[in-house]
Amino acid sequence: MNRRGWMRVGLGTAGALAIAGRVRGDGPPDDSDPAPLVQGMLAATAKTPIEVKPLVDGIHLVQGPGGNIAVLDGPDGLTVVDAGLPHRAAETLDAVKRAGGKPIARLIDTHWHFDHAGGNEAFARAGATILATAATRRRLAEDQYTEVFKMKSPASPPAALPVVTLDEAELHAGPETLRLMSVPPAHTDGDLVVHFTKHDVIHTGDLYSNGFYPNIDSSSLGWIGGMVAAADRLLKLTGPSTRIIPxxxxxATREDLARYRAMLATVHDRLARLHDAGKTLREAIDARPTADLDPTWAHGFFTGGMFTRIAYDGLVKHRTSAGK
Ligand SMILES: [Zn+2]
Incomplete structure (x- = not known):
């Protein structure tokens, strides 16, 4: 989906949410609560098309209602990064097969979230060996509860679980060498970056959302300081021609990623100062620390209030657990 498409989805859902708040007649809607938005996502994305596009020679991009998917065509079959939404798994699998026309040798999960690892079981049944970090496997294997979204994610069936866990690896697929790198907790505690070194392509998973405020999963130990550090790590891997799949x-380009990193660092520093001043979550949201950034970043999925809530919650949890 192109950026305009993403903005349309985001605006449409946020708009519906604002109207729902007014119709209920219970005062101005709290536009900092992302739970209804996320809970409505499965229904809202039931019919979003799944598109297959060539990215560079040998790599296709599959884009639809879930996370972006990369497909490398190699001599021993396809190497796929991320597997899309659970209720669209059959179509996602078809799209991936269209991209390569070969059996799927392996699937790499960038993290455990349902819009990235939701197709795991279908891919495994199609013959893929699933690779991920140990933290991703553990979270998939157990029931999860995402506090800010008030969302339960039941444990995945055994067939959906990664069979290889790793923190760092080099994977050789014909002429391509993929570097797989975990990072300290950022979006979750199991994020994996996939660098197609010969093709100069990077799949960032949800360490990067291009053009809008990202999700940061504090219930999985994610936090905005980790997101800044991860963006720095990603930037070090990039050159002027690198294609970055968020x-x-x-x-995205390196310049896009650098702008995103600057936004995250600015928000981090402002939230850290609010926390230093002893502000509660409500006070931090009401201080509107992202007001000047919202015109650029808030028209994707989350409003500035939602992003402040998500990021402040994670920062406070991180600082509390670190004893700061
Ligand atoms: Zn995610």
């Missing part, structure tokens, strides 16, 4: 949004 978890969500259009394919």
């Amino acid at each position: 978890g969500h949004g259009p394919v």
Whole structure:
């Protein structure tokens, strides 16, 4: 999906949410609560098309209502990064097969979220060996509860679980060498970056949402300081021609990623100062620390209030657990 498409989805859902708040007649809607938005996502994305596009020679991009998917065509079959939404798994699998026309040798999960690992079981049944970090496997294997979204994710069936866990690896697929790198907790505690070194392509998972405020999963130990550090790590891997596949949004350049990193660092520093001043979550949201950034970043999925809630919650949890 292109950026305009993403903006349309985001605006449409946020708009519906604002109207729902007014119709209920219970005062101005709290536009900082992302739970209804996320809970409505499965229904809202039931019919979003899944598109297959060539990215560079040998790599296709599959874009639809879930996270972005990369497909490398190699001599021993396809190597796929991320597997899309659970209720669209059959169509996602078809799209991936269209991209390569070969058996799927392996699937790499960038993290455990349902819009990235939701197709795991279908891919495994199609013959893929699933690779991920140990933290991703553990979270998939157990029931999860995402506090800010008030969302339960039941444990995945055994067939959906990664069979290889790793923190760092080099994977050789014909002429391509993929570098797989975990990072300290950022979006979750199991994020994996996939660098197609010969093709100069990076799949960032949800360490990067191109063009709008990202999700940061504090219930999985994610936090905005980790997101800044991860963006720095990603930037070090990039050159002027690198194609960056974000978890969500259009394919990006190094400059796009640098702008995103600067936004995250600014928000981090402002939230850290609010926390230093002893502000509660409500006070931090009401201080509107992202007001000047919202015109650029808030028209994707989350409002500035939602992003402040998500990021402040994670920062406070991180600082509390670190004893700061
Ligand atoms: Zn995610």
